[in-house]
Amino acid sequence: MSIKMSLTREKILELGEDLILTKGYNAFSYQDISKELGIKNAAVHYYFPAKENLVTSVVKNNILRFEEMVDNMNTRMFDEISQLDAFLKIYAKSNREEKICLLGSLGPDFNTLAEITRKELQKMSVKIINWLSKLLNSGRKKGLFSFEGEPNTRALMILSNLVAGLQLARMMDKSDFKSIQSQILEDLKP
Amino acid sequence: MSIKMSLTREKILELGEDLILTKGYNAFSYQDISKELGIKNAAVHYYFPAKENLVTSVVKNNILRFEEMVDNMNTRMFDEISQLDAFLKIYAKSNREEKICLLGSLGPDFNTLAEITRKELQKMSVKIINWLSKLLNSGRKKGLFSFEGEPNTRALMILSNLVAGLQLARMMDKSDFKSIQSQILEDLKP
DNA sequence: TTGTTTACTTACTTGTAAGTAAGTATCTTT
DNA sequence: AAAGATACTTACTTACAAGTAAGTAAACAA
Numbered sequence: 001m002s003i004k005m006s007l008t009r010e011k012i013l014e015l016g017e018d019l020i021l022t023k024g025y026n027a028f029s030y031q032d033i034s035k036e037l038g039i040k041n042a043a044v045h046y047y048f049p050a051k052e053n054l055v056t057s058v059v060k061n062n063i064l065r066f067e068e069m070v071d072n073m074n075t076r077m078f079d080e081i082s083q084l085d086a087f088l089k090i091y092a093k094s095n096r097e098e099k100i101c102l103l104g105s106l107g108p109d110f111n112t113l114a115e116i117t118r119k120e121l122q123k124m125s126v127k128i129i130n131w132l133s134k135l136l137n138s139g140r141k142k143g144l145f146s147f148e149g150e151p152n153t154r155a156l157m158i159l160s161n162l163v164a165g166l167q168l169a170r171m172m173d174k175s176d177f178k179s180i181q182s183q184i185l186e187d188l189k190p
Numbered sequence: 191m192s193i194k195m196s197l198t199r200e201k202i203l204e205l206g207e208d209l210i211l212t213k214g215y216n217a218f219s220y221q222d223i224s225k226e227l228g229i230k231n232a233a234v235h236y237y238f239p240a241k242e243n244l245v246t247s248v249v250k251n252n253i254l255r256f257e258e259m260v261d262n263m264n265t266r267m268f269d270e271i272s273q274l275d276a277f278l279k280i281y282a283k284s285n286r287e288e289k290i291c292l293l294g295s296l297g298p299d300f301n302t303l304a305e306i307t308r309k310e311l312q313k314m315s316v317k318i319i320n321w322l323s324k325l326l327n328s329g330r331k332k333g334l335f336s337f338e339g340e341p342n343t344r345a346l347m348i349l350s351n352l353v354a355g356l357q358l359a360r361m362m363d364k365s366d367f368k369s370i371q372s373q374i375l376e377d378l379k380p
Numbered sequence: 381t382t383g384t385t386t387a388c389t390t391a392c393t394t395g396t397a398a399g400t401a402a403g404t405a406t407c408t409t410t
Numbered sequence: 411a412a413a414g415a416t417a418c419t420t421a422c423t424t425a426c427a428a429g430t431a432a433g434t435a436a437a438c439a440a
Contacts, residue, residue, distance in 0.1 A: 026216035107357035164350035167297035
């Protein structure tokens with residue numbers, strides 16, 4: 001990023017992501033964006049010719065942010081507990097802001113997305129699951145975590161707790177997410 | 191149900207549910223339904239004046255089916271393990287049919303739903319969580335299940351595993367759901 | 381200083397979603 | 411047999427979403 005990014009383009013991207021996380025992909029329009037930013041409809045099309053270009057960019061952006069976070073934690077030599085904690089904090093922040101996870105927002109819409117968007121979403125899920133698997137595995141080897149079964153399965157379970165945790169919190173009680181978050185950490189204690 | 195239900199109405203309800211579970215609420219139209227059923231658009235409006243009436247009926251229907259299942263298991267005196275197993279089987283079936291859970295489909299769309307629909311969705315989540323909590327609690331008391339923490343939190347975690355498990359399976363690998371399902375049961379073993 | 385690129389706006393087109401009013405055929409009750 | 415009620419269809423309206431073609435003003439580069 002940062003190379004050649006107009007302010008307007010960045011604002012569209014940010015607002016687009018926000019709308020996907022709050023209303024859902026098939027419920028927002030370019031008008032929602034243009035009105036909010038005080039620009040014309042066609043200006044949004046100038047940066048993102050079709051809606052599928054916008055979603056795809058939003059997903060790619062999320063992948064980049066995830067990778068930056070991982071890189072950052074690696075260079076700072078975070079231990080496994082701190083890394084998991086940082087990851088959970090991202091979701092806790094979403095919960096406070098009444099947002100859900102991008103995977104959980106676009107997952108149900110998967111069949112309505114363009115092939116390229118699906119590919120990026122897949123890439124994103126795989127990256128997260130692989131990272132989390134490795135984290136759990138090395139944490140267990142060091143005796144920092146304790147759990148039964150495959151690291152990959154455990155990663156799927158923790159991610160699904162987070163993804164649907166945010167969705168359920170939206171429907172039921174915001175504080176339900178906190179219970180889930182605490183229990184994830186509790187369950188991993190040696 | 192069954193009192194005063196025209197065949198067309200039932201077909202609309204069934205197809206409407208199917209479309210919500212495969213494409214999402216904001217991605218299907220009354221045309222999708224009328225074309226498929228070989229009727230006119232206005233015929234769908236005859237039974238469900240507005241889209242919000244259709245979704246609300248779909249949710250209410252799901253609540254009824256859930257309650258029938260619970261009643262059925264109670265009269266047949268299913269033990270806690272069998273009841274949980276039956277519940278998991280519903281989700282496994284959805285996974286095979288490439289569908290997701292109604293909660294997981296409408297959860298992300300929650301902010302775009304009418305108040306009455308939201309209320310029904312809330313009712314549905316609360317009913318499921320309360321039932322699952324009690325099931326886990328009494329199963330643990332009998333020594334059939336073993337888990338740490340509050341039954342309510344554990345119920346939230348299992349439900350979120352199932353809800354997002356289906357979503358992740360859609361995006362990644364269908365078999366991921368099976369791993370999650372098996373691990374849920376494994377984790378509860380005494 | 382002329383030409384090109386950037387960043388838009390103006391002004392459309394096309395398609396579809398949601399919904400409604402009024403009509404009609406058939407069945408059902410009195 | 412007449413009067414509802416039921417289950418639709420015909421034929422619209424309104425609104426908005428998505429996208430595009432052509433124009434323009436300013437910046438920037440040759």
